[in-house]
Amino acid sequence: MSAPIINDTTLCDGEQTVGVAFTLDQRCAIAAALSRAGVAEIEVGIPALGEDEIARIKAIVDLNLDARLMVWGDLTQRDLAAALRCNADIVHLSIPVSDIRLQDKLQKPRRWVLEQIARVIAEAVKSDRKISLGMEDASRADPAFLVQVARCAQQHGAQRVRFADTLGVLDPFSTYEAIARLRDAVDLEIEIHAHDDLGLATANTLAALRAGATHANTTVDCLGKRAGNAALEEIVIGARHLLGRDTGINTEALPAVCRLIEWASGRIIFSDKSIVDRGVLTSDPSDRTGGITKHRRTHEEFEYPQPGRQRSVALGEHCGPQSVHQAYSALGVSVAEWLVPLLLDRIRHFAAQYKQAPSASDLYRFLAEAGETLDLRLAEALRALKLDLSRTDS
Template structure:
């Protein structure tokens, strides 16, 4: 009997970071509803921004969707979280650096500051009755002990899911499995896997993540995304369907891909083939 796993679509958020992709709010509404129709578990519809897209498109998706959870992405920043709350999504995903190189060198902060700031942001969202998931950015270069400690703090606050994000795309399948198994050994929490394809291993890492216990797998149509892209949804389903039940038919994904090509323009199958490792 196949184990159950769930797909989180990130085409409208991380996928839009692919050069050449610029989706209008009406495009995001159309694509989100197509993904909702094929029973994608969660759809990450973007990063709400008062200066660009605003929040009306998120509210429109929330009114019309029938099957999927709708999430928006927020930095670990109190003002950003408050703005995300105003979208009234099902889920706010808060992304926070967990590697020391990002905390100390990029943010010029320390891990105590990060945990306290994250706790305040989670508190704000939860006090407004919004479910929270937390993304561990740059997990592949982070100290596992620190991630375990942070996951325990989040679990105590009521957070049910953390995202393991291979932000710089350097994970291998072996490292993916070891890291997830170690976290789950110490913390009873749901894990979401977010793989990048810089080394051509996004699908392999996602499969190993699912085998190690990750319940949710992030994918994008055609595998589009920042730099070399994300885990390709159709190819991941094709590779993993004998092991796991995702509740999605592959042929339906192909139909959404065709619609995406019409909306975004261009032949994304050609881009996918030319950019693979």
């Protein structure tokens, strides 16, 4: 099976996240960063939105990036005409294919879908662009009709179909079946577009790649409307480790790309969710032996990209003596063995009370307090000893 090709839609679907709007400079910076990281295709906008959008798309086209650029439109003559003004490499034209969308949204019969393909795709392929047909709400469409649509697209010269799980209703098993059926039916590129409503976008995308999809549509850090799309960083690392297939993307570049999106979107990346963020580089707090620093593979399957990021120690209610040593050695303090039980006690109490790990200054304070406690205990012990001695004397 060939290497999966990433088509990143952070600038298109991703910008539909509530409250996210990138400036022109941010859009150009994001496109350049994605391309530099090795993302092969970038979906950059919707020309039919008007002149402003076309200007924004052209600004990215003018960057002459290595990545191929795709523009999005509905499967109409009007959207095709707007798309062709942008000089993008790939024109993606989308149409609903489920009965529920055709009837409720457009009041059109299935036959109309095939007629639109014959009309608009046939026109589109006369350009020198690669043409992709978007099958909106494919996951709720009649599978037999879906095959008919894909065959029709192939017959009229499209090079790709995009299977859109528009509402995020699939699981990996049904995704695999649906893509395998399409794979058998047509000789086209097949792209998977998965939404994360059930937290399955990554699983479904990987299942689709396993079933024969050639392209995966992603967004950085799962950006996108409602629950978002399949996360670029998860697909890249998942494809490599679970499918043994390399997307050609430099994973070392991904943390910086995620930081850029965090800044441009004003949205904090969930540290425990993102495979490229802080959370995954925090040691397992229940690891009492400190094994992760000695035997990484015992505790982590993946090689997490970590440029500029330090592995940290999780200090919580469940941490062990080794975590105490590691946390203090990260501060440049070597802690004597006999102090560790006292420090461990303080750290655990702190974590239980404040529901967070102690900061560096908390750790210094614990150290000072532990010393004082020991002094007190020593004084007590000496007092007791003196008393004992005086008794012996008498």
